[in-house]
Amino acid sequence: MKILVTGNTGYVGSVLARHLRSSRKEIEIVGYDNGYFAHCLTDSNYLPEFDYDQQYWGDLRDFPHELLVDFDAVVHLAAISNDPMGNKFEKITEEINYKSSIKIAKEAKTRGVKSFIFASSCSISGVAEGSNRKESDKLNPLTAYARSKVAMEKGLSSLADENFVTTALRFATACGMSPRLRLDLVLNDFVACAISSGEITVLSDGTPWRPLIDVKDMSRAIDWAVDRTSESGGSFLPINTGSREWNYQVKDLAKAVAEIISGTKVSINVNAQSDERSYRVDFTLFEKLAPNNQPIVFLDQSINEIKEGLESMNFIDANFRASNYMRLKVLEGHITSMRLDENLKWKNMKQTIYKRNNE
Ligand SMILES: NC(=O)c1ccc[n+]([C@@H]2O[C@H](COP(=O)([O-])OP(=O)(O)OC[C@H]3O[C@@H](n4cnc5c(N)ncnc54)[C@H](O)[C@@H]3O)[C@@H](O)[C@H]2O)c1
Numbered sequence: 496m497k498i499l500v501t502g503n504t505g506y507v508g509s510v511l512a513r514h515l516r517s518s519r520k521e522i523e524i525v526g527y528d529n530g531y532f533a534h535c536l537t538d539s540n541y542l543p544e545f546d547y548d549q550q551y552w553g554d555l556r557d558f559p560h561e562l563l564v565d566f567d568a569v570v571h572l573a574a575i576s577n578d579p580m581g582n583k584f585e586k587i588t589e590e591i592n593y594k595s596s597i598k599i600a601k602e603a604k605t606r607g608v609k610s611f612i613f614a615s616s617c618s619i620s621g622v623a624e625g626s627n628r629k630e631s632d633k634l635n636p637l638t639a640y641a642r643s644k645v646a647m648e649k650g651l652s653s654l655a656d657e658n659f660v661t662t663a664l665r666f667a668t669a670c671g672m673s674p675r676l677r678l679d680l681v682l683n684d685f686v687a688c689a690i691s692s693g694e695i696t697v698l699s700d701g702t703p704w705r706p707l708i709d710v711k712d713m714s715r716a717i718d719w720a721v722d723r724t725s726e727s728g729g730s731f732l733p734i735n736t737g738s739r740e741w742n743y744q745v746k747d748l749a750k751a752v753a754e755i756i757s758g759t760k761v762s763i764n765v766n767a768q769s770d771e772r773s774y775r776v777d778f779t780l781f782e783k784l785a786p787n788n789q790p791i792v793f794l795d796q797s798i799n800e801i802k803e804g805l806e807s808m809n810f811i812d813a814n815f816r817a818s819n820y821m822r823l824k825v826l827e828g829h830i831t832s833m834r835l836d837e838n839l840k841w842k843n844m845k846q847t848i849y850k851r852n853n854e
Contacts (some may be wrong), residue, residue, distance in 0.1 A: 496519065496521060496522050496567045496568070496721075497522075497524075497525070497565055497567050497568075498515065498522065498523070498524050498525070498566065498567065498568045498569070499525050499526075499527060499562075499568070499569045499570070499720065500512065500524060500525070500526050500547070500567070500569075500570045500572060501526075501527045501528065501568050501570070501571050501572055501599070502525070502527075502528055502571070502572035502573030502614075503524045503526030503527065503528050503544075503547065503554065503572065503575035504526065504528040504530055504533045504544065504550075505528070505530065505531075505532055505572060505573075505576065505667065505675060506532075506545070506675050506676070506677045506710065507572055507614070507671045507673070507710055507713055507714070508526065508528070508543070508545075508572050509673050509674045509675040510673050510674070510710050510711060510713075510714055511570070511572075511713075511714045511717060512524050512526070512543065512546035512547050513543070513546045513627045514616075514711065514714035514718065515714070515717075515718060515721075516546055518715075518718050519659070519718075520711065522843050523548045523570045524546070524547050524548055524565040525547060525548060525549045525550075525551070525562075525566075526544060526549070526550045526551065526554075526570055527550075527551045527553060527558070527562070528550075528551075528552065528573065528839065529552065529553060529554045529573075530552055530574045530823060530841075531822075531826060531827055531829070531835075531839075532675055532822065535676075535693060535819055535820070535825060536674060536675060536805075536837055537672075537673070537674055537675065537804060538674050538804075538808075541674055543674045543675070544849065545623075548850070549848060549849065549850050550848070550849040550850075551846065551847070551848050552735070552844070552846065552847045552848075552849075553628070553676070553844075554840060554841070554844070555573050555591055555595045555596065555599070556590060556595045556840070557828075557846070558595065558598070558599055558602075559846065560599075560602040560606075561732050563599075563602055563603055563606045563608065563744040564644075566603070566606075566608050567609055567610065568608065568609065568610040568612065568721045569593070569599070569600075569603050569608050569610075569611050569612070569722075570612045570614075570717055570721070570781060571596060571599070571600070571611065571612065571614060571751075572612050572614045573591070574591060574592045574596070574614065574641075575587065575588040575591055575592055575595075575640065575643075575839075576822065577640060577679060577680070577822060577823075578618075578638045578639075578640050578641075579737055579821075579822075579823040580640070580822055580823050580826060581638055581639040581640030581641075581643070582638060582639060582640075583823060583826075584839060586635075586677065587838060587839050588639045588640060588643050589639065589642075589646070591643075591839075592640070592643035592644065592646075592647060593646040593647050593650070593682070596613075596647050597646075597647060597650040597651075597654075597660070600613075600650065600651060600654055601654060603665075603814055604654055604659040608659065609658065609659065609660060610659075610660050610661075610662070610720070610721055610723065611651065611654075611659065611660070611661045611662070611723075612661075612662050612664065612717055612720040612721060613647060613648070613651055613661065613662065613663045613664065614664060614666060615644045615647070615648055615663040615664060615666065615733065616640075616641065616644050616665055616666055617663045617665045617666060617667050617668070617706055617735055617736075617737065617774065617776050618636075618640075618641050618644075618668075618774070619634050619635075619636045619641045619644050619645050619648075619665065620632065620634065620774045620776070621634070621635030621636060621637045621641065622652040623679070624626050626775075626777075627739075627742070627775040627776055627777035628735070628774055628775065628776050628777060629735075629777045629779075629780075630665070630733050630734060630735055630747070630777075630780055640682040640835035644728070647663075648663045648669060648733055648844070651663060651731055652731040652733075654731075655729075655730040655731035656725075656730050657725050657730055659730070660723060660724060660725050660730050660731075660732075661730070661731050661732070662720040662723055662728075662731075662732050662734065663683075663731075663733040663734070664713075664716055664717065664720055664734060664736040665733060665734060665736055666708055666713055666716075666737065667705075667706035667707050667708040667733045667735075667736065667737030667741060667776060668680060668681060668682075668705050668706065668707050668708070669707075669708060669710050669713060670682035670683055670707050670709055670710070670797055670801070670803050671683075671709040671710040671711060671792065671797045671800060671801065672710070672797075672800040672803075672804040673710050674736065675821060676801075676804065676805075676820065677820060677821075678816070678818075678820035678821060679820070679821045679823070680701045680746060681705055681707075681727070681748060681795065681820055682707060682748055682752070682798065682799055682801070685697075685748060685749050685752040686752055686756070686798055686801040686802055686805065687801075687805060687810065687815050687820070688759075688813075689752050689753065689759040689802075689814060690756065690802065690805050690806065690810055691811055691812055691813040692813040693758055693759055693760060693811060694759065694760045694761075694762060695749045695752060695753065695759060695760070695761045695762070696762050696764070697745060697746060697749050697761065697762065697763045697764060698764060698767065699745055699764065699767045700742065700763060700764060700765055700766075700767045701745050701746030701749065701763040701764075702745070702746065702773070703745050703773035704742060704745075704773050704774055705742075705743055705744075705748070705773075705774075706735075706737045706741055706742045706743070706763075706774070706775065706776040706778075707737065707741045707743060707748075707774050707794075707797075708737040708738070708741060708790060708831075709790065709792035709796075710734065711792055712735070712737075712738075712790035712791065712792050715788045715789075715790070715791070716736045716781070716785065716788055716790075718788060719785040719823065720789035723784075726801070727784055728780075728784050731851065732784075734780055734781050734784065735776050735777060735778050735780065735781055736778070736781055737776060737781070737790065737818060738778055738781075738782075738789060738790040739778050739779075739782075740797070741790065741794070742775045742776060743759070743794075746761075746763060750763045751794055751795070751798060752798055755798050755799060755802065756798075756802060772852075773850070799852075806824040826839065846854060
């Protein structure tokens with residue numbers, strides 16, 4: 496099996512290839528990324544791209560469609576991947592996350608790719624009062640990021656057929672350790688707060704609901720989607736991806752971290768305006784269709800792995816919310832240093848290829 500992973504040098508892609516290699520015998524994995532965060536490595540002993548057979552460095556907006564030869568599946572992770580970046584770069588978010596992405600999906604279909612897996616997000620539910628959100632519920636995307644995910648899902652639904660099976664994995668908020676760690680994710684942020692300052696400052700009033708999923712369990716879900724056929728869920732399937740036990744209120748996440756990292760004080764901003772992105776999610780469909788690929792990581796395991804990862808890096812930066820562990824800060828740093836232009840394109844970047852074993 497030959498798989499293309501776009502956006503592979505990010506937080507999720509840096510974990511995914513190792514998982515796919517361990518779960519499948521015969522596999523060729525090719526990565527494509529423009530490397531916004533390639534330098535943001537947490538473990539200098541290990542370069543995640545060594546788990547890929549080939550690594551292409553290039554921008555999605557200039558994607559060389561001739562690259563799509565003999566692939567069975569495309570796992571599409573590349574994106575402006577959160578709300579803060581999407582808010583700052585709205586137009587570019589639409590260009591990358593939707594317009595360029597749907598072109599790649601169309602070309603993949605034309606060139607005989609059988610399976611297209613799209614990293615969507617539960618956050619497209621927006622405000623969700625009442626019962627847990629199902630896939631069939633009306634969507635309420637509140638941000639440029641969420642709107643781009645909805646547009647891409649819509650595009651994929653019209654492209655899909657029996658020979659081009661598309662799966663939109665609506666992931667819960669990611670958490671957990673990765674060779675390219677992010678601290679702009681709620682659980683990771685709390686662990687970093689606890690370790691660096693002994694105090695978790697919850698920016699909201701703590702009541703919003705957030706479904707979470709560990710980054711390792713995201714890889715297990717992608718693994719399932721790669722093999723999915725239209726008999727299991729239809730030719731286009733949007734599916735909430737996470738687990739019912741992992742619907743948490745933000746204040747409970749803070750408490751769980753404080754229980755593991757003793758001495759941690761939790762301060763909640765009781766005067767905060769209510770956070771609009773509160774939602775609980777129904778994962779019944781995922782339970783039914785992917786019984787062998789359900790999340791298996793426990794919350795305390797995820798917390799412990801982030802803790803151990805940060806400790807092994809001698810992490811002490813209490814001001815990390817202004818650091819390169821925040822994706823928006825990385826992009827802003829590239830622009831200020833004139834490495835990226837105002838369209839988030841590298842100045843002077845040429846398409847380059849790295850091949851495994853120096854073939
Ligand atoms: N982390 C989460 O909480 C979460 C939750 C739900 C869905 N997702 C989705 O999963 C996917 C992966 O998330 P992640 O956390 O690894 O994000 P990430 O930001 O760490 O990685 C995204 C990767 O895409 C690449 N990329 C962005 N624009 C590109 C372009 N124009 N050309 C080529 N490459 C480009 C970046 O360089 C980066 O390596 C994203 O689509 C994201 O929206 C993430």
